[in-house]
Amino acid sequence: MTQENIISHSKALIIKISIITGWTIPDDLDVKRILFDQFAKKIFETYASLNVQEVEYAIRNNGTQIKDWGKSINLSLIDEALQPYLIKRSEIRKLEESSDQPKCLAAPIEPVNYPELFETVRNIFLKTGLVGLIPTPLYDFLDSTKELELTMEEKTAIRVHVEKRLVHEAEQEGLKAVKELRQLKKDDHRGYELRVRNECKKQAVANYFIKQNNIDNF
Known part of the structure:
Protein backbone atom coordinates (compact mmCIF):
# COMPACT_ATOMS: atom_id res chain seq x y z
CA MET A 1 0.00 0.00 0.00
CA SER A 99 11.13 -21.58 -9.10
CA ASP A 100 12.39 -18.71 -11.28
CA GLN A 101 16.06 -18.98 -10.29
CA PRO A 102 18.63 -20.83 -12.45
CA LYS A 103 19.11 -24.37 -11.25
CA CYS A 104 22.46 -25.07 -9.58
CA LEU A 105 23.98 -27.70 -7.33
CA ALA A 106 22.99 -27.26 -3.72
CA ALA A 107 22.71 -29.19 -0.52
CA PRO A 108 19.83 -31.68 -0.57
CA ILE A 109 16.63 -30.27 0.87
CA GLU A 110 13.41 -31.89 1.91
CA PRO A 111 11.06 -32.03 -1.09
CA VAL A 112 7.96 -29.89 -1.05
CA ASN A 113 4.81 -31.75 -0.08
CA TYR A 114 2.66 -30.39 -2.89
CA PRO A 115 -0.60 -32.13 -1.93
CA GLU A 116 -0.28 -30.57 1.53
CA LEU A 117 0.68 -27.21 0.04
CA PHE A 118 -2.31 -27.47 -2.29
CA GLU A 119 -4.74 -27.91 0.60
CA THR A 120 -3.16 -25.09 2.61
CA VAL A 121 -3.17 -22.61 -0.25
CA ARG A 122 -6.66 -23.58 -1.35
CA ASN A 123 -8.06 -23.00 2.13
CA ILE A 124 -6.35 -19.62 2.37
CA PHE A 125 -7.57 -18.58 -1.07
CA LEU A 126 -11.16 -19.64 -0.43
CA LYS A 127 -11.15 -17.59 2.77
CA THR A 128 -9.48 -14.48 1.36
CA GLY A 129 -9.88 -14.51 -2.42
CA LEU A 130 -6.29 -13.23 -2.64
CA VAL A 131 -4.76 -14.52 -5.87
CA GLY A 132 -1.40 -13.01 -4.96
CA LEU A 133 -0.88 -15.53 -2.16
CA ILE A 134 -0.87 -18.49 -4.54
CA PRO A 135 2.71 -19.70 -5.18
CA THR A 136 3.46 -20.23 -8.87
CA PRO A 137 5.10 -23.66 -8.32
CA LEU A 138 1.64 -24.93 -7.44
CA TYR A 139 0.60 -24.32 -11.05
CA ASP A 140 3.63 -26.25 -12.29
CA PHE A 141 2.70 -29.13 -9.98
CA LEU A 142 -0.91 -29.24 -11.18
CA ASP A 143 0.24 -28.95 -14.78
CA SER A 144 2.76 -31.79 -14.39
CA THR A 145 0.12 -34.08 -12.88
CA LYS A 146 -2.38 -33.17 -15.63
CA GLU A 147 -4.77 -31.89 -12.98
CA LEU A 148 -4.84 -28.51 -14.66
CA GLU A 149 -4.88 -28.55 -18.44
CA LEU A 150 -5.75 -25.34 -20.26
CA THR A 151 -6.65 -24.73 -23.87
CA MET A 152 -5.01 -21.89 -25.78
CA GLU A 153 -8.29 -19.97 -25.57
CA GLU A 154 -8.37 -20.37 -21.80
CA LYS A 155 -4.75 -19.23 -21.48
CA THR A 156 -5.48 -16.19 -23.63
CA ALA A 157 -8.54 -15.31 -21.55
CA ILE A 158 -6.52 -15.61 -18.34
CA ARG A 159 -3.80 -13.33 -19.71
CA VAL A 160 -6.33 -10.69 -20.74
CA HIS A 161 -7.90 -10.86 -17.28
CA VAL A 162 -4.52 -10.67 -15.53
CA GLU A 163 -3.31 -7.65 -17.49
CA LYS A 164 -6.56 -5.84 -16.72
CA ARG A 165 -6.21 -6.77 -13.05
CA LEU A 166 -2.63 -5.50 -12.90
CA VAL A 167 -3.75 -2.16 -14.31
CA HIS A 168 -6.70 -1.99 -11.91
CA GLU A 169 -4.50 -2.80 -8.90
CA ALA A 170 -1.96 -0.19 -9.97
CA GLU A 171 -4.71 2.41 -10.32
CA GLN A 172 -5.88 1.62 -6.80
CA GLU A 173 -2.34 2.07 -5.49
CA GLY A 174 -2.00 5.47 -7.12
CA LEU A 175 -0.39 7.33 -10.01
CA LYS A 176 3.13 6.22 -9.08
CA ALA A 177 2.20 2.54 -9.35
CA VAL A 178 0.51 3.13 -12.72
CA LYS A 179 3.64 4.84 -14.05
CA GLU A 180 5.86 2.04 -12.76
CA LEU A 181 3.73 -0.60 -14.47
CA ARG A 182 3.77 1.31 -17.76
CA GLN A 183 7.52 1.83 -17.46
CA LEU A 184 8.09 -1.86 -16.81
CA LYS A 185 6.05 -2.82 -19.86
CA LYS A 186 7.86 -0.28 -22.03
CA ASP A 187 11.48 -0.60 -20.88
CA ASP A 188 11.73 -4.12 -19.49
CA HIS A 189 9.63 -6.35 -21.71
CA ARG A 190 11.23 -9.50 -20.33
CA GLY A 191 10.55 -8.44 -16.75
CA TYR A 192 6.98 -7.51 -17.60
CA GLU A 193 6.37 -10.82 -19.34
CA LEU A 194 7.80 -12.71 -16.37
CA ARG A 195 5.45 -10.88 -14.03
CA VAL A 196 2.45 -11.49 -16.27
CA ARG A 197 3.37 -15.15 -16.70
CA ASN A 198 3.60 -15.69 -12.96
CA GLU A 199 0.34 -13.85 -12.36
CA CYS A 200 -1.32 -15.97 -15.05
CA LYS A 201 -0.17 -19.11 -13.26
CA LYS A 202 -1.64 -17.84 -10.01
CA GLN A 203 -4.90 -16.90 -11.71
CA ALA A 204 -5.12 -20.30 -13.39
CA VAL A 205 -4.79 -22.02 -10.01
CA ALA A 206 -7.35 -19.62 -8.51
CA ASN A 207 -9.78 -20.46 -11.31
CA TYR A 208 -9.15 -24.14 -10.64
CA PHE A 209 -9.97 -23.69 -6.95
CA ILE A 210 -13.16 -21.82 -7.81
CA LYS A 211 -14.26 -24.41 -10.36
CA GLN A 212 -13.37 -27.28 -8.05
CA ASN A 213 -15.53 -25.84 -5.29
CA ASN A 214 -18.39 -24.83 -7.60
CA ILE A 215 -18.24 -21.20 -6.49
CA ASP A 216 -20.15 -18.58 -8.46
CA ASN A 217 -19.33 -14.87 -8.46
CA PHE A 218 -16.24 -15.35 -6.31
Whole structure:
Protein backbone atom coordinates (compact mmCIF):
# COMPACT_ATOMS: atom_id res chain seq x y z
CA MET A 1 0.00 0.00 0.00
CA THR A 2 1.14 3.54 -0.69
CA GLN A 3 1.24 6.07 2.14
CA GLU A 4 -1.83 7.84 0.75
CA ASN A 5 -3.67 4.53 0.48
CA ILE A 6 -2.79 3.63 4.07
CA ILE A 7 -3.93 6.98 5.44
CA SER A 8 -7.27 6.71 3.64
CA HIS A 9 -7.91 3.23 5.06
CA SER A 10 -6.35 3.51 8.53
CA LYS A 11 -9.46 4.59 10.45
CA ALA A 12 -11.65 1.94 8.83
CA LEU A 13 -9.00 -0.70 9.51
CA ILE A 14 -8.76 0.19 13.19
CA ILE A 15 -12.54 -0.01 13.54
CA LYS A 16 -12.58 -3.41 11.82
CA ILE A 17 -9.72 -4.62 14.04
CA SER A 18 -11.69 -3.55 17.10
CA ILE A 19 -14.78 -5.42 15.89
CA ILE A 20 -12.83 -8.57 14.99
CA THR A 21 -10.71 -8.83 18.14
CA GLY A 22 -12.65 -7.02 20.82
CA TRP A 23 -9.72 -4.68 21.41
CA THR A 24 -11.14 -1.31 22.37
CA ILE A 25 -10.53 2.07 20.76
CA PRO A 26 -9.63 4.82 23.27
CA ASP A 27 -12.41 7.31 24.01
CA ASP A 28 -10.06 10.25 24.49
CA LEU A 29 -9.97 12.22 21.22
CA ASP A 30 -6.29 13.16 21.53
CA VAL A 31 -5.27 9.57 22.22
CA LYS A 32 -7.48 8.37 19.38
CA ARG A 33 -5.91 10.86 16.97
CA ILE A 34 -2.42 9.74 17.98
CA LEU A 35 -3.45 6.09 17.59
CA PHE A 36 -4.71 6.65 14.04
CA ASP A 37 -1.53 8.54 13.14
CA GLN A 38 0.88 6.02 14.64
CA PHE A 39 -1.07 3.07 13.22
CA ALA A 40 -0.83 4.53 9.70
CA LYS A 41 2.90 5.12 10.14
CA LYS A 42 3.41 1.60 11.52
CA ILE A 43 1.62 0.01 8.56
CA PHE A 44 3.60 2.14 6.10
CA GLU A 45 6.97 1.47 7.74
CA THR A 46 6.56 -2.25 8.47
CA TYR A 47 3.64 -3.66 6.50
CA ALA A 48 3.45 -1.58 3.33
CA SER A 49 3.83 -4.76 1.27
CA LEU A 50 0.42 -5.93 2.51
CA ASN A 51 -2.85 -4.70 1.08
CA VAL A 52 -5.98 -3.92 3.08
CA GLN A 53 -7.51 -7.36 2.50
CA GLU A 54 -4.35 -9.08 3.75
CA VAL A 55 -4.27 -6.97 6.92
CA GLU A 56 -7.90 -7.84 7.62
CA TYR A 57 -7.25 -11.54 6.95
CA ALA A 58 -4.22 -11.57 9.27
CA ILE A 59 -6.21 -9.91 12.04
CA ARG A 60 -9.13 -12.32 11.62
CA ASN A 61 -6.88 -15.37 11.77
CA ASN A 62 -4.18 -14.27 14.22
CA GLY A 63 -5.67 -11.42 16.23
CA THR A 64 -8.37 -13.55 17.76
CA GLN A 65 -5.72 -15.96 19.09
CA ILE A 66 -4.03 -13.28 21.19
CA LYS A 67 -5.11 -13.41 24.84
CA ASP A 68 -5.53 -9.68 25.23
CA TRP A 69 -9.28 -9.44 24.84
CA GLY A 70 -10.71 -6.17 26.07
CA LYS A 71 -7.43 -4.29 25.96
CA SER A 72 -7.06 -1.07 24.03
CA ILE A 73 -5.64 -1.33 20.53
CA ASN A 74 -1.92 -0.63 20.48
CA LEU A 75 0.94 -1.17 18.04
CA SER A 76 2.32 -4.12 19.98
CA LEU A 77 -0.94 -6.04 19.53
CA ILE A 78 -0.94 -5.17 15.83
CA ASP A 79 2.57 -6.62 15.51
CA GLU A 80 1.53 -9.82 17.27
CA ALA A 81 -1.28 -10.29 14.76
CA LEU A 82 0.53 -9.29 11.57
CA GLN A 83 4.03 -10.70 12.08
CA PRO A 84 3.00 -14.40 11.86
CA TYR A 85 1.13 -13.68 8.63
CA LEU A 86 4.09 -11.76 7.22
CA ILE A 87 6.38 -14.72 7.96
CA LYS A 88 4.06 -17.20 6.23
CA ARG A 89 3.70 -14.84 3.29
CA SER A 90 7.48 -14.52 3.02
CA GLU A 91 7.87 -18.31 2.99
CA ILE A 92 5.40 -18.60 0.12
CA ARG A 93 7.19 -15.83 -1.80
CA LYS A 94 10.56 -17.53 -1.34
CA LEU A 95 9.13 -20.76 -2.71
CA GLU A 96 7.72 -18.86 -5.67
CA GLU A 97 10.97 -17.00 -6.37
CA SER A 98 13.04 -20.16 -6.14
CA SER A 99 11.13 -21.58 -9.10
CA ASP A 100 12.39 -18.71 -11.28
CA GLN A 101 16.06 -18.98 -10.29
CA PRO A 102 18.63 -20.83 -12.45
CA LYS A 103 19.11 -24.37 -11.25
CA CYS A 104 22.46 -25.07 -9.58
CA LEU A 105 23.98 -27.70 -7.33
CA ALA A 106 22.99 -27.26 -3.72
CA ALA A 107 22.71 -29.19 -0.52
CA PRO A 108 19.83 -31.68 -0.57
CA ILE A 109 16.63 -30.27 0.87
CA GLU A 110 13.41 -31.89 1.91
CA PRO A 111 11.06 -32.03 -1.09
CA VAL A 112 7.96 -29.89 -1.05
CA ASN A 113 4.81 -31.75 -0.08
CA TYR A 114 2.66 -30.39 -2.89
CA PRO A 115 -0.60 -32.13 -1.93
CA GLU A 116 -0.28 -30.57 1.53
CA LEU A 117 0.68 -27.21 0.04
CA PHE A 118 -2.31 -27.47 -2.29
CA GLU A 119 -4.74 -27.91 0.60
CA THR A 120 -3.16 -25.09 2.61
CA VAL A 121 -3.17 -22.61 -0.25
CA ARG A 122 -6.66 -23.58 -1.35
CA ASN A 123 -8.06 -23.00 2.13
CA ILE A 124 -6.35 -19.62 2.37
CA PHE A 125 -7.57 -18.58 -1.07
CA LEU A 126 -11.16 -19.64 -0.43
CA LYS A 127 -11.15 -17.59 2.77
CA THR A 128 -9.48 -14.48 1.36
CA GLY A 129 -9.88 -14.51 -2.42
CA LEU A 130 -6.29 -13.23 -2.64
CA VAL A 131 -4.76 -14.52 -5.87
CA GLY A 132 -1.40 -13.01 -4.96
CA LEU A 133 -0.88 -15.53 -2.16
CA ILE A 134 -0.87 -18.49 -4.54
CA PRO A 135 2.71 -19.70 -5.18
CA THR A 136 3.46 -20.23 -8.87
CA PRO A 137 5.10 -23.66 -8.32
CA LEU A 138 1.64 -24.93 -7.44
CA TYR A 139 0.60 -24.32 -11.05
CA ASP A 140 3.63 -26.25 -12.29
CA PHE A 141 2.70 -29.13 -9.98
CA LEU A 142 -0.91 -29.24 -11.18
CA ASP A 143 0.24 -28.95 -14.78
CA SER A 144 2.76 -31.79 -14.39
CA THR A 145 0.12 -34.08 -12.88
CA LYS A 146 -2.38 -33.17 -15.63
CA GLU A 147 -4.77 -31.89 -12.98
CA LEU A 148 -4.84 -28.51 -14.66
CA GLU A 149 -4.88 -28.55 -18.44
CA LEU A 150 -5.75 -25.34 -20.26
CA THR A 151 -6.65 -24.73 -23.87
CA MET A 152 -5.01 -21.89 -25.78
CA GLU A 153 -8.29 -19.97 -25.57
CA GLU A 154 -8.37 -20.37 -21.80
CA LYS A 155 -4.75 -19.23 -21.48
CA THR A 156 -5.48 -16.19 -23.63
CA ALA A 157 -8.54 -15.31 -21.55
CA ILE A 158 -6.52 -15.61 -18.34
CA ARG A 159 -3.80 -13.33 -19.71
CA VAL A 160 -6.33 -10.69 -20.74
CA HIS A 161 -7.90 -10.86 -17.28
CA VAL A 162 -4.52 -10.67 -15.53
CA GLU A 163 -3.31 -7.65 -17.49
CA LYS A 164 -6.56 -5.84 -16.72
CA ARG A 165 -6.21 -6.77 -13.05
CA LEU A 166 -2.63 -5.50 -12.90
CA VAL A 167 -3.75 -2.16 -14.31
CA HIS A 168 -6.70 -1.99 -11.91
CA GLU A 169 -4.50 -2.80 -8.90
CA ALA A 170 -1.96 -0.19 -9.97
CA GLU A 171 -4.71 2.41 -10.32
CA GLN A 172 -5.88 1.62 -6.80
CA GLU A 173 -2.34 2.07 -5.49
CA GLY A 174 -2.00 5.47 -7.12
CA LEU A 175 -0.39 7.33 -10.01
CA LYS A 176 3.13 6.22 -9.08
CA ALA A 177 2.20 2.54 -9.35
CA VAL A 178 0.51 3.13 -12.72
CA LYS A 179 3.64 4.84 -14.05
CA GLU A 180 5.86 2.04 -12.76
CA LEU A 181 3.73 -0.60 -14.47
CA ARG A 182 3.77 1.31 -17.76
CA GLN A 183 7.52 1.83 -17.46
CA LEU A 184 8.09 -1.86 -16.81
CA LYS A 185 6.05 -2.82 -19.86
CA LYS A 186 7.86 -0.28 -22.03
CA ASP A 187 11.48 -0.60 -20.88
CA ASP A 188 11.73 -4.12 -19.49
CA HIS A 189 9.63 -6.35 -21.71
CA ARG A 190 11.23 -9.50 -20.33
CA GLY A 191 10.55 -8.44 -16.75
CA TYR A 192 6.98 -7.51 -17.60
CA GLU A 193 6.37 -10.82 -19.34
CA LEU A 194 7.80 -12.71 -16.37
CA ARG A 195 5.45 -10.88 -14.03
CA VAL A 196 2.45 -11.49 -16.27
CA ARG A 197 3.37 -15.15 -16.70
CA ASN A 198 3.60 -15.69 -12.96
CA GLU A 199 0.34 -13.85 -12.36
CA CYS A 200 -1.32 -15.97 -15.05
CA LYS A 201 -0.17 -19.11 -13.26
CA LYS A 202 -1.64 -17.84 -10.01
CA GLN A 203 -4.90 -16.90 -11.71
CA ALA A 204 -5.12 -20.30 -13.39
CA VAL A 205 -4.79 -22.02 -10.01
CA ALA A 206 -7.35 -19.62 -8.51
CA ASN A 207 -9.78 -20.46 -11.31
CA TYR A 208 -9.15 -24.14 -10.64
CA PHE A 209 -9.97 -23.69 -6.95
CA ILE A 210 -13.16 -21.82 -7.81
CA LYS A 211 -14.26 -24.41 -10.36
CA GLN A 212 -13.37 -27.28 -8.05
CA ASN A 213 -15.53 -25.84 -5.29
CA ASN A 214 -18.39 -24.83 -7.60
CA ILE A 215 -18.24 -21.20 -6.49
CA ASP A 216 -20.15 -18.58 -8.46
CA ASN A 217 -19.33 -14.87 -8.46
CA PHE A 218 -16.24 -15.35 -6.31
